[in-house]
Amino acid sequence: xxxxxxxxxxxxxxxxxALSQVSFDVxxxxxxxxxxxxxxxxxxxxxxxxxxxSADEGSFTLFDxxxxxxxxRNIGTLLETPNFYHYLSAxxxxxxxxxxxxxxxxxxxxxxxxxxxxxxQHSAFKTYSLGMKQRLAIASALxxxxxxxxxxxxxxxxxxxxxxEVRTLVKQLAQAGKTIIMASHLLxxxxxxxxxxxxLRKGKLLLSGPxxxxxxRDDFLEVGSADNKALKGVIEKHPAFxxxxxxxxxxxxxxxxxxVDPAALNNWCSQQGIWLSHLQVRRKSLETAFxxxxxx
Numbered sequence: 367x368x369x370x371x372x373x374x375x376x377x378x379x380x381x382x383x384a385l386s387q388v389s390f391d392v393x394x395x396x397x398x399x400x401x402x403x404x405x406x407x408x409x410x411x412x413x414x415x416x417x418x419x420s421a422d423e424g425s426f427t428l429f430d431x432x433x434x435x436x437x438x439r440n441i442g443t444l445l446e447t448p449n450f451y452h453y454l455s456a457x458x459x460x461x462x463x464x465x466x467x468x469x470x471x472x473x474x475x476x477x478x479x480x481x482x483x484x485x486x487q488h489s490a491f492k493t494y495s496l497g498m499k500q501r502l503a504i505a506s507a508l509x510x511x512x513x514x515x516x517x518x519x520x521x522x523x524x525x526x527x528x529x530x531e532v533r534t535l536v537k538q539l540a541q542a543g544k545t546i547i548m549a550s551h552l553l554x555x556x557x558x559x560x561x562x563x564x565x566l567r568k569g570k571l572l573l574s575g576p577x578x579x580x581x582x583r584d585d586f587l588e589v590g591s592a593d594n595k596a597l598k599g600v601i602e603k604h605p606a607f608x609x610x611x612x613x614x615x616x617x618x619x620x621x622x623x624x625x626v627d628p629a630a631l632n633n634w635c636s637q638q639g640i641w642l643s644h645l646q647v648r649r650k651s652l653e654t655a656f657x658x659x660x661x662x
Contacts, residue, residue: 367430369394369514369545370415375424377410383569384410387424390564390574392547397540399560399577400549401656406566408549409445412518415547416443441514442507452492456483456502459491460509469509481505481535497528501535508539515539517548521555533559553656565656581656587628590617590644591635600638604631617644 368391377385385407392398400408413419415426417438428437450459460474478484481501486494494502500520507515520536521529529552536559540546550556556563556577563581564574573580591597594616601607606622613619632642 367394368392368427369396370426370428370547371430372411372415372426373424375411375414375421375426377407377414377419377422377569385414385421385569388564388566388569388571389424390571392545393562394545395540395543396562397536397546397548397560399556399563400547400566401551401553401556401563402566403551405568407569408551408566409518410569411566412443412445412516412547412549416441416445416516418445439510440512441516442509442512443516444503444507444520445516445518448503448506450491450499450502453490455488455490456494456505457487459502460506463506464509467509473509473511476511477505477508480508480539482531495528496524497531500524500528500532504532504535513543514545514547517546519549519551521550521552529555585625585647585649586619586621587626587631588613588617588619588644588646588648589631589635589642591640591642593640594618597635597640597642600635600640603638604634619648 370392372389375385375388376383388407388411400411402408410419414421417433426433429440431437451462454462456478457474460477461471464471464474475484478487481504483498483502483505486498491499491502504515504517504520507517521532524532533555536546536548548560560577562575563577565572565580589597589601598610598618601610601618601620604622606624606626608621608623610621611619628645628647632645635642
């Protein structure tokens, strides 16, 4: 049973098609990344799921039921940077949030501990680092112990330390059994945190599924010799050769139709009279794979 199931969700802002027939399922216990460049429709999609906006077309279910206030009470949301009171402590700010959300104040110590803020719970919000402020925002979303968290760009605007703090918290929550749905344009965040991903571009869904299945990154061999022109001719004759590109340094990056053992390739080249001076297994970067996918 998917936690969230979208069926052909579409949304327009005047002449702009923000979302177009978007459908995918979010498995329970997953960290599901909604990935795409700015303006791809990520925030609009999350706003529809959380009842901030209404879809023009399509439907969705939450916990295998039609969405209702009851289902949404089991979802903690962070759609934008919350407006905490700068002169109040973290504890007092969460008291305010608990009152608005009609959550028990008895839950505040638990969420502060989860967010790693217990030691600073009585410090004024204005004294917090960016990462601590975002962790407090996630703590406010955790009030009431929801099974699902929806986070819109949780690392946006943070420095590297803050990004690391938020990433660690998301991992801990996932290990505790929470299902997390998060929009992001940060590839590194998706690779290190997410189990599943849906990729949007200009409001259209390109692909969705497990991260490794959606963003494939095949290994390739990088080779070089004293005569790379001759090496190129030899490599192109290899039975498993598929394609080749040349780096700015003149090295050959070779993709084969099937896995080729580097030692076997070295031996094969030597039999053709070419001695390799460079041979290394490399993997296509996540950024390259993503750009190839979104530009296709």
